[in-house]
Amino acid sequence: MVPVLEAKQLSKSFKNFQAVNDLSFSVEQGDVYGFLGQNGAGKSTTIRMVTGLIFADSGTVYIKGGELRNNSRHLLEHIGAIIERPDMYNYLSGWENLKIFASLSHKKIPNSRLHEVLELVGIENRRKDKVKAYSQGMKQRLGIAIAMVHNPDLLILDEPTNGLDPQGIAEMRKLIQHLSHDLGKTILISSHLLYEIEQIANKMLIIHKGKKMVEGEVAHLLHPGDTLIQVTTLPNESITAKLVTSSWQEKVQQSSPILTTFKMDPAQVPQLNAWLVNNGIQVLEIKTKHLLEEYFISLTNDAATTH
C-alpha cells in the first residue's frame, strides 16, 4: 500500500545552519506517527517541507505516491495541518475563520460539516465569538477543526499541546486519541516530549540536529524489558556478591554498594524488592526509567551543552 506521506532524503539548510540532514521516513494509513525531537532539532522545518511551505535543498516528498513539488495544489488536498502556533484572523469569529479555510478546499463543504467539526473539537457554542477572545486551548481546537474540515487523509499536528495548561494538554490528548481510535485518522504529530508521544503514537521517529536517530514501533522501542530500574540502598558491601549468586544477576547493568541498576520489565519490581529485603538489603528508593527516555535525555543534555 502506498504510504500517505513519504519523505526521502530530505535536506535543508539556512545559510550555514544545517536544519535537516538526509531525513527519510514514511507514514502509513492509520498510523499515529510521533515526530520527536528537541526544540531546534528540525521538526518544524521538516513539517514545513512536507506541507510545501519550505522548499527542500534536496530530497523528495511524496503524498499518496505523488511528488509534492510537481503537484502541490492537488496533493495538499490530502493534508490538514496546524503548524506551530494556531494563528488565525483574530478580528474574525471562529466560524468565519473556519469558513474561509474550508472554502479553500477543492471540495464543496456544506455548513453542516463545519458544525460537525466544531462540535467534534468542542467549540461549537463559541463559534460566533471573535478568535481574539479565545483561549490558547480553544485556538488549538479551532486549528484542528480547520485542519480536518475537508476530511483529509493525513492530519499534521505540530506541537499541538504547546502553550496549554495541564488540563488543556489532557483534553488535547483525548481529542487526538478520539481522532485516531474512533475516526481512524492518520496523524503525524510532533513534540519535544517523549511521554506525550508514547501515550498517543504507534510509531515514532526521533530526530536530533536534523538527523534521524531512532525510528520504529512505539511498542517495540518502549519494550518493557528495556526499562532501567535504579535501586538506591543503604551502603551494603555484600550486595554485589549476593546478586552474583541470584537469578537477578543477568539483569544487572551496574552495581555499587549504594546504587544498582537493572534492565528489566518494571512488572518484576515487587519481586526484586522482596528479594532485596529478604537478603537484608535496605532499600531507600526505586526509580524506573526507560532506555529510550534515557537516550532521549542524553540528546537533551547534548543539545543543552552545545547551545
Place this chain on the structure above:
Amino acid sequence: MMQLLRIELFKIFSRPRTYISFAIIAAISGVIQLAMLSDGGSFVNFAMQGVNEQFDIQGKILNGYLVTYITLQSLLIHIPLLVALVAGDAFAGEAGMGTLRLLLTKPVSRTQLVLAKFLGSLVYTLLLLIWLAIVSLGVSLLLFGPGDLINLKSDAFVLIMQNDILWRYAAAFAFAGVAMMSVSSMAILLSVFADNAIGPIISTMGIIIVLTILSNLELPLFTLIKPYLLTTHVIGWKGFFDDPVPYHAIAHSALVLVIYTIVFVGAAILFFKRKDIKS
C-alpha cells in the same frame, strides 16, 4: 481564483484598520470644505491677486469644482500612503499574524494568491477613490454649487467652462485609479519580502516621498531620471485640467504606470513562488 479574491475582500473589509483611510479622506476633505466655507473668499482673492490685475473676471469663482480641485491637489499626494496601509499589509501582515502558513498549507496556488491579493487591494483602492469623489466633488458641489473652474498654474491660468468640467473629473479619477494601482503593486511586492506589516507600509511611504521630492527638484542631475520615476507619472491626472488636454502625455504616463504595475506584480509572483515560509 474568484474564491480567493472573495476571501481577500472579505478579510480587507472586515478589518477596522481598512476604514481609517476612508475616515482620513472624509476628515481632510471636510476640513478643506469647512475652511473654504468660512474664509474661502479671502483665499480666492489672494490666489487671484495677480490675475485680477490683468483680467476682469466675472462669476462665481469659489465653487464646488474649485474646492474639489484644491482638495485633490492636497489629497492625491497622500492617497498612495493610504493605499500602502492595505497593500503593504497583504502578505507581511499575514506573515506577522502567522496566518500565511495556515493559508499555504491549503491547496492554494501561490501565483493566484498574489493575484488575488493584488486585485483585492486594487478594489480597495478604487473604492477609496470613489469615496474621495463622493466626499470631495459630491459634497463640494452640494455646499458651493457648480461654476467655471479657474486652474491657476505658476505661469498661466486655465479657465474651464462649467459644462466642460465633469468629464475631466471622471477622467482624472480614472487616471488616479491607474496611478494608485501601480503604488498598490509596489506595496504588494515589498510586502512579499517582509514578515511584519510595518516594514512594507513604511517602505512604500518612504519610496513615494523620496521619489516625489526627486520629481519636483529642478536639478540637472535628476532631469535624466525624472521621465522614469513613478511619481512623475502619478500626477498625470492634472493634465485633464489643462487646455488643450495633453492626451499623448497622459497616455504615455498611464502606459508607464501600467508597465510599473506589471513589473511589480510579476516580481512579486516570482519571489513569492520561491519563498520559504518561515513565519
